[in-house]
Structures are given as structure tokens and as C-alpha cells.
Amino acid sequence: MVEQVSMTILVIDDDVHIRTAIGKFLIARGHTVIEAANGEKGVAVVESQAVDIVITDVKMPGVDGFEVLRRVRSVAPETEVIVITGVKEAENAFRALREGAFDFFNKPFKVEEIDAAIQRTVRYQVLRKEKDRVQARLDRFEAQERKKSGLNAIIGESEAVVKMKAEILQVAATDHTTVLIVGETGTGKELVARAVHFESDRAGGPFVPVNCSAIPGNLFESAFFGHKKGAFTGAMADQKGHFELADGGTLFLDEIGDMPLEMQVRLLRTLEDRCIRPVGSSREIEVDVRVVAATNRVLAAAVREGSFREDLYYRLNVFAIQVPPLRERVGDVLFLSRYFLAGYARDLQKPLVGFSKEAEDLLQRQMFPGNVRMLKSAVERAAILCGDGEIDADDLEFDLFEGGSTADSGVDSMVQALSEDQMNLSVVEKAMLREALRRTERNQVHAAALLGISRMVLRNRMKRYGL
Numbered sequence: 478m479v480e481q482v483s484m485t486i487l488v489i490d491d492d493v494h495i496r497t498a499i500g501k502f503l504i505a506r507g508h509t510v511i512e513a514a515n516g517e518k519g520v521a522v523v524e525s526q527a528v529d530i531v532i533t534d535v536k537m538p539g540v541d542g543f544e545v546l547r548r549v550r551s552v553a554p555e556t557e558v559i560v561i562t563g564v565k566e567a568e569n570a571f572r573a574l575r576e577g578a579f580d581f582f583n584k585p586f587k588v589e590e591i592d593a594a595i596q597r598t599v600r601y602q603v604l605r606k607e608k609d610r611v612q613a614r615l616d617r618f619e620a621q622e623r624k625k626s627g628l629n630a631i632i633g634e635s636e637a638v639v640k641m642k643a644e645i646l647q648v649a650a651t652d653h654t655t656v657l658i659v660g661e662t663g664t665g666k667e668l669v670a671r672a673v674h675f676e677s678d679r680a681g682g683p684f685v686p687v688n689c690s691a692i693p694g695n696l697f698e699s700a701f702f703g704h705k706k707g708a709f710t711g712a713m714a715d716q717k718g719h720f721e722l723a724d725g726g727t728l729f730l731d732e733i734g735d736m737p738l739e740m741q742v743r744l745l746r747t748l749e750d751r752c753i754r755p756v757g758s759s760r761e762i763e764v765d766v767r768v769v770a771a772t773n774r775v776l777a778a779a780v781r782e783g784s785f786r787e788d789l790y791y792r793l794n795v796f797a798i799q800v801p802p803l804r805e806r807v808g809d810v811l812f813l814s815r816y817f818l819a820g821y822a823r824d825l826q827k828p829l830v831g832f833s834k835e836a837e838d839l840l841q842r843q844m845f846p847g848n849v850r851m852l853k854s855a856v857e858r859a860a861i862l863c864g865d866g867e868i869d870a871d872d873l874e875f876d877l878f879e880g881g882s883t884a885d886s887g888v889d890s891m892v893q894a895l896s897e898d899q900m901n902l903s904v905v906e907k908a909m910l911r912e913a914l915r916r917t918e919r920n921q922v923h924a925a926a927l928l929g930i931s932r933m934v935l936r937n938r939m940k941r942y943g944l
């Protein structure tokens with residue numbers, strides 16, 4: 478198997494008989510052979526083309542085998558060198574090995590000796606090339622991951638985003654300062670959490686995202702701290718918890734506002750002493766973890782209500798990053814739209830070049846209670862619907878309920894601010910219609926799109942309210 482791999486081998490010897498004898502032998506083994514009559518010519522070959530293995534005599538006039546070895550190591554460190562030494566020159570063989578030769582064989586040579594030396598070298602070269610290939614793939618993958626996960630992944634040039642990116646870098650530079658990320662639904666809190674991790678010295682360690690609202694209350698402790706086999710019914714084996722899995726990296730606690738109170742106490746303690754104890758274990762384990770938490774709830778309000786512990790709130794709030802809602806960075810809307818469109822065009826293999834003037838106007842007037850997530854899915858739908866070329870206003874359709882249900886979004890707070898006599902659907906509806914018509918300069922197609930209703934429905938309501 479290994480014997481059948483074909484290598485390019487350079488044979489350097491001033492003795493033409495030896496040179497051609499070795500050459501013939503290697504060609505019979507399926508290798509490509511280049512011959513050089515002295516050290517100088519040999520080095521010139523290595524400098525001008527890729528050679529896998531060099532076989533060189535030690536004693537040669539002019540550039541000798543040691544010099545060849547030295548030059549090859551410096552110009553082609555991946556090329557391995559085998560030296561040929563006289564039987565009585567053991568000292569030379571050792572010196573060559575010390576100076577970086579891969580192997581040697583004696584002269585006058587026995588075929589088995591050359592064969593063994595070549596095979597060892599070939600096998601090594603095959604393994605090394607395989608390792609390089611794997612490593613290169615890994616490097617490419619990691620570079621891609623980092624690009625997907627660092628600051629680069631956060632698109633936006635608005636002042637609000639630029640400021641936020643600066644804050645991310647600031648806190649990433651600290652070793653384990655806890656970070657609290659707050660912002661409405663769909664604003665990109667998870668991207669921010671990833672950026673904090675991937676821009677920090679912990680980037681090589683694990684990033685462990687945990688959705689606190691998805692863990693049943695009775696499983697919280699074991700999920701976070703792990704458990705020993707037999708600690709409770711169903712604990713069939715030892716299991717590591719999120720903290721231990723994130724050791725050396727970052728633990729991302731998403732939806733921290735949904736963490737049960739008793740778990741909040743334990744989390745706080747862990748943040749203070751950086752130790753955990755798995756359920757059913759008597760031993761404490763030290764963990765080196767940065768905690769990044771995110772929420773779309775107003776935690777201060779949860780503290781007032783008593784559903785979030787004040788001490789934990791202050792502990793998490795040491796460094797807070799506010800992710801701005803899309804309406805506070807309208808300038809980024811087109812930027813984001815084009816970025817998402819380019820991605821979908823690539824995925825769908827469609828030549829989608831951009832948005833029509835009408836589509837751009839519509840995007841800039843649109844309300845985004847679901848923030849970037851809502852914009853992203855509107856662009857995705859449009860990319861799927863649209864044939865080729867430009868996305869038109871008709872291709873854009875917005876799902877106003879997207880992610881907006883659990884959100885403490887702008888709409889929620891607006892509604893909460895309504896007085897009792899304003900809490901009337903037709904009053905609100907009429908006001909919405911009037912505003913939509915005003916913003917679109919009474920363009921009914923655009924107004925309907927803005928409101929997320931059909932043109933028919935819009936016409937009916939306009940008649941009803943006398944607009």
C-alpha cells in the first residue's frame with residue numbers, strides 16, 4: 478500500500494554508477510527520479526521544484542552532503558533527506574541525523590537497506606501530508622467559524638452598532654467579567670454573545686449556549702452542575718453539567734429572565750466562588766467560565782415584581798450591553814437587507830442583484846417589532862418568491878407577529894402606555910391606517926404592505942373609517 482505511493486526523489490552523487498543504480502531501483506519502485514551530479518546542482522533542483530525526498534552522498538567535492546542537508550532544511554523544510562555514508566563513517570551518519578537527516582544507508586549499499594530507508598521515509602511523508610491536509614481543512618473551518626462568530630458577523634454601520642461593537646471588544650478583553658445582554662426580540666443578542674466569546678482569549682475554548690426557558694424546573698440543578706451516577710432515579714451514569722462543559726470557555730445563559738428563583742441563588746453562588754458541586758457528589762469542582770446572559774425582558778421590572786433576584790441582577794449587570802432595536806438604526810436596514818439577500822442568493826443559487834427603488838422605500842418605512850429577525854425572514858421569503866434580478870415591493874411581505882409575541886417590544890410598551898379610553902381597537906386601528914396612509918403618501922399597495930394586510934382589507938377599512 479504505502480510502497481505504491483509515488484514520490485519525487487532527487488538523487489545526488491558525484492559517482493555516476495551509484496547514482497544511476499539507485500535511480501533505476503527507485504524507478505522500478507514507481508517513483509519519479511531526478512539525478513544531480515553534485516551538491517550545487519542538487520540544491521538548485523530543490524530550489525526550483527517540489528521534491529519529496531533527497532538522497533545525497535556525504536562526501537562530494539564542493540557542496541558536500543552536510544551543506545546539501547542544511548540548504549534543503551532551509552528552503553524546503555518538508556523535504557526529507559537521506560544520506561549515503563561509507564560503512565566506516567558511522568560518525569558522519571550520526572552527525573547527519575543530528576543535523577536533521579531523516580535516515581541514512583551505507584555504501585557500498587545493500588538493496589534491502591535502501592529499500593527500508595526509502596519505505597520509512599515514504600510512510601512518514603504520506604502521514605505528514607495527510608496531517609497537513611487535515612490541519613489545513615481544520616484551519617479553514619476555524620477561520621470560517623470565527624468569521625461567522627466574531628464581530629464581523631454583526632452587520633451594521635449605524636452609530637448605535639458601532640458603539641455596541643466597541644463595548645463588545647472592551648469586555649471581550651477582560652478575562653471573566655460577567656456580561657448581560659439586553660434588547661428586544663430579534664435584535665441579535667445571540668450574535669453579540671458569540672462575538673464576546675470569539676473576540677476573547679477564550680475563543681479556543683467552548684461556547685456553550687443554554688436556553689434557560691427550555692429547561693424543566695426539576696432538571697435545572699443537574700443540567701447546570703451535572704450529576705453522579707445514581708444521584709436520582711434515571712441518573713444512569715455520571716454526567717457533566719453546562720458549567721463543566723464550558724470550562725475554559727463561555728457559558729451563554731439565554732433568556733436568563735426565565736430562570737427559576739431557587740436556581741438564581743445557586744447561579745449567584747457559582748459566579749462568586751467559581752466552584753460547582755454535581756448532584757450526588759461530595760466533591761467541589763473548580764471551573765473557569767465566563768458567563769454571558771441575555772434577556773428580552775426588562776430585568777429591573779422583574780426584580781420589582783419579585784421574579785428576579787436583586788443580588789443576581791446586580792451581579793450580572795456589572796457590564797451590560799444594550800442591543801439597539803432596528804427602529805433606532807434605520808440606516809442599517811438596507812445594509813442588512815442587501816447582506817441577507819446576498820446570502821440567500823448564494824444559497825438558492827439565484828442571480829438576485831438587489832432591491833427595486835420601491836422595495837427599498839418600503840423597507841425603510843416598514844415597522845420592525847420583530848427587529849432583524851423579522852427583516853431577515855422577509856428577505857428570505859422574497860428571495861424564494863422572486864424569479865431573477867431585483868426584489869420588488871410586491872415580493873416583500875412582513876410577518877408582524879414574528880417573534881413579537883413574547884417580546885417586550887416597542888409595540889408592547891406603546892400599548893401599555895395607552896389610557897383606558899384609548900384602549901379601543903377601532904380607535905387604534907383607525908389611527909394606524911391613517912398613519913400608514915400618511916407615510917406612504919396614500920399609496921394603497923405600500924400602505925397595505927406596511928400594515929401586513931391585503932389591499933382589499935385596506936380598502937374596506939378605509940371606507941369604514943371614512944379615510
Ligand SMILES: Nc1ncnc2c1ncn2[C@@H]1O[C@H](COP(=O)(O)OP(=O)(O)OP(=O)(O)O)[C@@H](O)[C@H]1O
Nearest residue numbers: 630631632661662663664665666667668773849850
Ligand atoms: N446585526 C446583525 N447582523 C447580521 N445578522 C443579524 C444581526 N442582528 C441579528 N441578526 C440575525 O437575526 C436573527 C435573530 O438574531 P438573534 O437570534 O441573535 O436574536 P435575539 O436577540 O437572540 O432574539 P430573541 O430575544 O428572540 O432570542 C439571527 O438569524 C441573526 O443572525
Ligand SMILES: [Mg+2]
Nearest residue numbers: 663666667731
Ligand atoms: Mg435569542
